[in-house]
Amino acid sequence: MEKTERNYFTFFALFILISINSLFAQVRMTEESWTLPTYKVMPSEKAPMFFTNGNFQGAQRVIYPYATNDEISGERTMQDWKALILENEYIKLGITPEIGGKLYYATDKTNDYNYIYKNNEVKPGNIGMTGAWVSGGIEWCVLHHHRASTFLPMDYDLVKNKDGSKTIFIGETEPRHRMRWNVGITVSPGKSYFEAEVSIYNPTPYTHNFLYWANVAAHTNNTYQTIFPPSVEFVTFHQKNQFTRWPISNDIYRGQDFTKGVDISRWKNVKEHASFFAHDLKEDFMGGYDHGKNSGTVHIGDHNIVKGAKLWEWGSGKVGQNTEGKLTETSGPYVEIMVGAFSDNQPDYTWIRPYEVKKWKQYWYPVKDIEGFKNANLNAAVNLEQRENNTIFLGYHSTQKVKNARITLKNGNQVVLEKDILISPEKAFTEKIKINSEYKFTNLYTELKDLDTDFVIISYKPKDPKNTKNLPPVVTPPAAPEDITSVEELFIVGNRMEQFYKTANGGETPYYKEALKRDPNHTKTNIAIGNKLLKNGDYTTARTYFSRAIKRQTNNYTRPSNGEGLYLQGITLKKLGLYEEAIDTLYRATWDNAYFSAAFFELAQISSINKNYKKGLKEINEAISSNTKNTRLYGLKSAIQRKLGNYNSALETLQQVSNIDPLNFRIQNELYLTAKETNKEQEAAILLASLNKKMRNFDQNYIELAVEYLNDGMLKESEDVLKRYKGKNPISIYYLGYIQDKLKNKDAAKKLFSEAQSLSEEGIFPYRLETIEVLKKAIKYNPNDGKAYYYLGNILYDKQPKKAILHWENAVKNAPKLAMAHRNIGFGYYRHYKDYPKAILSYEKAITLDNTDAVFYNELDVLYELNNSPLEKRLAIFEGNNKYVKNRDDAFVRQMQVLTLAGQADKVVTYLKDKTFSYREGTSRVRENIIDAQLSLGIKFYKAKNYKKALEHFLLAQVPDEAAGRAKFGNREIQVNYFIGLAYEALSNTIEAKIFYTLSTKVESVKNKKQRSGFMSYYEGLSFLKLGNKAKANEIFNSLVTNGDKQLNFNSDENSYFQIFGEKDSENTKKSLAYTMRGLGYKGLNKKKQAKEDLKKATEISVSNLWAGLELE
Structure with missing residues (x-):
């Protein structure tokens, strides 16, 4: 070359x-x-x-x-x-x-x-x-x-x-x-x-x-x-x-x-x-x-x-x-x-x-490469560890390249190591350093410095551990409301319950109610309750609570130092359409800096609704002056500037925030509208295409943006947004009808409301409080719109359940074949009114109209259990519907429980063979079903003296914890091993019988000992009897009697405060379990009369108590 x-x-x-x-x-x-x-x-x-x-x-x-x-199939596919x-x-x-x-x-x-x-x-x-x-x-x-x-x-x-x-x-x-x-x-x-x-x-x-x-x-x-x-x-x-x-x-x-x-x-x-x-x-x-x-x-x-x-x-x-x-x-x-x-x-x-x-x-x-770290910052991490023979391990890792770095290690004032290096994310520094003199680890100090800037990138000096004697105090559940001495403490406890979304003791409501019982005008409590009602859309009732608080605060012409009550009352009056009163109240709220910005924003909205844009601009500027971060304020300001024709000012406002939050659709839409209204057609087209891509044709994105414009009194902008959605959501159509009504286009409104009614309600879950007014307007146009009533109920149930149930009842009057509305009525009567018979009727009606929804079966069987309905009735509802029931794990599990209770455990075993369950954190329902079904079948064969077949099923009940999650009532292995031992004994295999009886008595983990508060220990006692240890067996049986007594007089709300998953068991379930524990204790002690009485009570209280029933036979 x-x-x-x-x-x-x-x-x-x-x-x-x-x-x-x-x-x-x-x-x-x-x-x-x-x-x-x-x-x-x-x-x-x-x-x-x-x-x-x-x-x-x-x-x-x-x-x-x-x-x-929550239903995950076992079907594996390749998906993009x-x-x-x-x-x-x-x-x-x-x-x-x-x-x-x-x-x-x-x-x-x-x-x-x-x-x-x-x-x-x-x-x-x-x-x-x-x-x-x-x-x-x-x-x-x-x-x-x-x-x-x-x-x-x-x-x-x-x-x-x-x-x-x-x-x-x-x-x-x-x-x-x-x-x-x-x-x-x-x-x-x-x-x-x-x-x-x-x-x-x-x-x-x-x-x-x-x-x-x-x-x-x-x-x-x-x-x-x-x-x-x-x-x-x-x-x-x-x-x-x-x-x-x-x-x-x-x-x-x-x-x-x-x-x-x-x-x-x-x-x-x-x-x-x-x-x-x-x-x-x-x-x-x-x-x-x-x-x-x-x-x-x-x-x-x-x-x-x-x-x-x-x-x-x-x-x-x-x-x-x-x-x-x-x-x-x-x-x-x-x-x-x-x-x-x-x-x-x-x-x-x-x-x-x-x-x-x-x-x-x-x-x-x-x-x-640095074997761990003892200190870290954005620039680097450092590790310093003692090793054998007076050796120190030192490691540094940096997050960027430092070409001229110096590492120093000191023992007190003595420099042990000083080394100049290049360090980068690709190459860490590590070294083992021998310290020849005696040293104390906490006297060491090390640092990494950038020599070009003299900046210490990171350093570390070990400290002696604190070795605090006692563990910190734990959180304790609150006392019942009636046991709390002061009104202030009642408010504080209630407020904490609300803050942490706690369900125990009924949540915050009982504490607030007790506070007002003792001091009806207590300011903070009235404001707290009013705030909840306001957020739930119950404006008239909220107004009453705020009025009480404000009356006390402003007594003797006092200007309150805390403007929260005035601010919230202003919001309430605004929601009620009482704008003049709202303006007066909100301006008073602006005197408190904590609510200055929020109150001025609400005032600007009212001015915008009234098309008084000049006043609105002054008010929104005041709002922004003490809250520069919230882009919602800039969205309204730019829209007002656009309405006033101040396009350059609008653009300046938008440019302040458009890069901060590129997913703020209001800001992006205002950029588009500003370009469109200033005849920048190409720029407007690009902006609109970009916005539509970001909104990804997701219906709720369009509805939320449209509602934001509606709240600002901007009907045309709202309509424009809704029309961009390339799909069919009945709620968006209802809104379009509502806008046409506001624009006095009655025929167009009627046509749109009719179109919305014609669309499917499946999977449509409206939630905005603004939608209530829209649906009520639709009902004025068409009083027979059952779907509008149905949607109203859906919006309100978690907020105002009584009103929701009334709306659903109106829904089925006007649309009697609306199966989901019947189900919802049943849900409301079950959960809110605790009227189980009436709830059952609605669920049964729902299933006659639509027998394909597995949710209906699950919720109805829960009701049957709470109502202690006969097993025959529960069986009948599942009969012939397994192909639908199996679509949901919870419904399928209910069916398996009913079949087992009805003595049809063989069907359960067959069904379970072909079922794939979704893993669910915090539950063990699958394992319970398998064990109950196999043990029930085994007992059936055992009683028929077919011991070999009984053993087969008892062995199949050995479902380890890792296969399906921990059992609710503790160590089921105790029970399973006992029955296996029993079958081996019946087959004259005394060696295997003894092995399994012994296994039944071996409770290794502390967790299992804790879980012996259930009735599994009864079978441990029986195993001890089989092994000849009557004293230990009687100790267990007596403990069951004692614990059963305690459970019958126990306030379970104390434990539910720390509950992580699920719902509390019903009172009947808890009481039935308590009688089972005591009854089995008596049975083990050979007190047959008391045992029979308690076990009979357990089954009378709950026909779903499988083991009380089996042990009673």
Whole structure:
């Protein structure tokens, strides 16, 4: 090769190398399609699911207006998913907007380590608030834990920033509270961290309570360790009802025995599922480290705001690993190293005021080669550890390249190590240093400094542990309202119940009522009750409560220091259309700075409704002057400026906020309207196309934006938005009819209302209070519109149940074949009035009209059980309908229970063979069914002296915990092993019989001992009798009698305060169980008369008490 050619080749190769390096130094942002193995989620439930007083993650489980999506098939398909990719030279992120906006994975490109868990399959479990939930990645638990939309498509946008960074925004308007949130995920050139800026907007006039946690998953194994800062001395459980030390626990914690001193930061040492919340976090970091892979994950966030750090794990034992196997095929186990903002526990809700915005930033980055970390910030992580023979391990990992760095290690004033290095995310610094003199570890100090700027990048100095003697005090359940001495304390307890969405003791209402019983004009309580009524749309009643509070506050011509009552009363008067009174009251509220902005916004809205735009502009400017963050205010201001023809001013207003929140559709729509009205047709077309893409033809996005314009009195803008929706939603058509009525176009209104009525009501769950007026207007046009009444009932049930039931009754008068309305009436009479016979009639009518909805069967059989209806009647409703019933696990389980109770356990066994259940956190109903069916069949054969067949079924009842979840009443193995022993004994196999009797008496785990409050210990007593230990057996039987007595006189509300999942058992169920315990105790003691009486009472109280019935025979 000639010299000139060689030089040209060298130059070309160098050019390519520089170009590639430059390319990788940039941030790449793309929208792609992934094809992943996916387990199909069945279509969402068409029945509206109203509040049942149940719990989810320790707070109220409110589903409506969402649809439940809790039935997951076993069908595996290959499905395409939209993927949003962000990457630079160090990290790569994948985000799935169709799976709740989850950050699906994050990879360290320098070593191919997934520092945020990547699930190779979409294999949902029934763990979210509405059902389907996928493990792995980062789930943004906004407003509520495992939020309702965790498996639903989200709004998103891709943004290029001036500094070369790129941001993907994910967000939604959440229908339950109508608050907006978004997360802006940013990757910058040359940095190995990504930033997540979280924004929660309250665009409503109400105070709400919310919870936020980033649910971060990390791959785990026997070498994995969760890292909280060294200052963390204690961890606690949900609701702070138990504490233990960290990282070495010496306690029995949630039933797990760590009394020998166990390092619970190590995944392998915690065998069962557990939550550990760091108590009183003082530093800005936490994370985890895989010591086997010498790689880990660091989270950074201001601990004054990002106050929560939590470890959740399924456990390294069989149960946990079996559960994790239900959530992935190939990706392996995970831990959740969660972080919470404005919260340090779950549930631990905080308040967000009217039109308030809360924003904060969090960061995550990978670390490697440094064997853990003792301190971390956004720039670097450092590890300093003592090793054998006076050796120190020192490691540093940086999040960007520092070409001229110096590492220093000191022992007191003595420099032990000083080394100048280049450090980067690709190459960490690690060294083992021998200290030749004696030293104290806490005298050491190390730092990493950038010599070019003299900036200390990070430092660390060990501290002596505090060794606090006592564990922190636990949260205790509140006393009953009548036992609380002061009115103030009653209000405080009620307010906490409301803040944390507690259901125990009836929630906040009994405490508020007791406070007003003692002091009818108590200001704070009247305001609290009025606020609830206001949010529930009961404006007239709310006005009464606010009036009482204001009367006391303003006595003797006093100007109150707290304007909340005046502000809320102003809102109430505005909702009632009493604008003059509202204006007067709201202006008085502006005297309190806390409500200055919110009140002026409401005043600006009234001015806009009255088309007094000049006055409105002054008022909205006042609102913005003390609240510059909330984009809702700018949306109204720009619209008013546009109405006044001040287009340049409108554009300036919009440009202030359009980049802050690119998913704010009002701002984007105002940009489009401003361009359109100034004849910039091409620009307007581009803006509209961009907006339509962001709104993704999601009906609720269009309705919400249209309603926002309606609330501002802007009918044409509202109509324009609704007409853009390319679909058929009856509610949007009702709104169009309402707008035409407002515009005095009566014929057009009538036609639209008629069209809305003709559309299917299936899966339509309206929720906005504004819709009430719209539907009432439709009914004025057509009093026979049964669907309008049906929708009214749906909106109101969780808010004003009596009114809702009346609307549903009007629905069936006008549309008698509306099966769902009949079901809803039944639900209302069941849940609100506790009128079980009347509720049953409505459910039975619903099934005659539509026998395909499995929800009807489940809810009706619950009612039959509560009503203690005959088994024959319960059997009849399921007869011939299994093909529909099996579509929902809960309905199918009810059918299996009824069949078992009716002596048809053989059918249960047959049905169960072909059934795939969705995994559901916090329940064990499947396992109970299998065990009950097999034992019932076995007993039937045993009584017929077919001992061999009996043994077969008893053996099949050996369903381990890990196969289907823990049993509700404790250690069913006690019972199963006893019956296996009994069958072996009958077959004259005394050796095997003794083995199983002995197994029945071996209760190994503390958790099982705790669960012996049920009646399983009866079979343990019988096993002791078989083994010849009558004294031990009698001790157990006497304990059953004593515990049964206690349960009959026990106030279960005390325990329900800390309930995490589900509903409380009914009083009949609890009483029946108590009689069963006592009856079995008497039976074991051979007190036949007392045993028969108690067991008979147990079955009379509840025909669903299988074991009382079987033991009575």
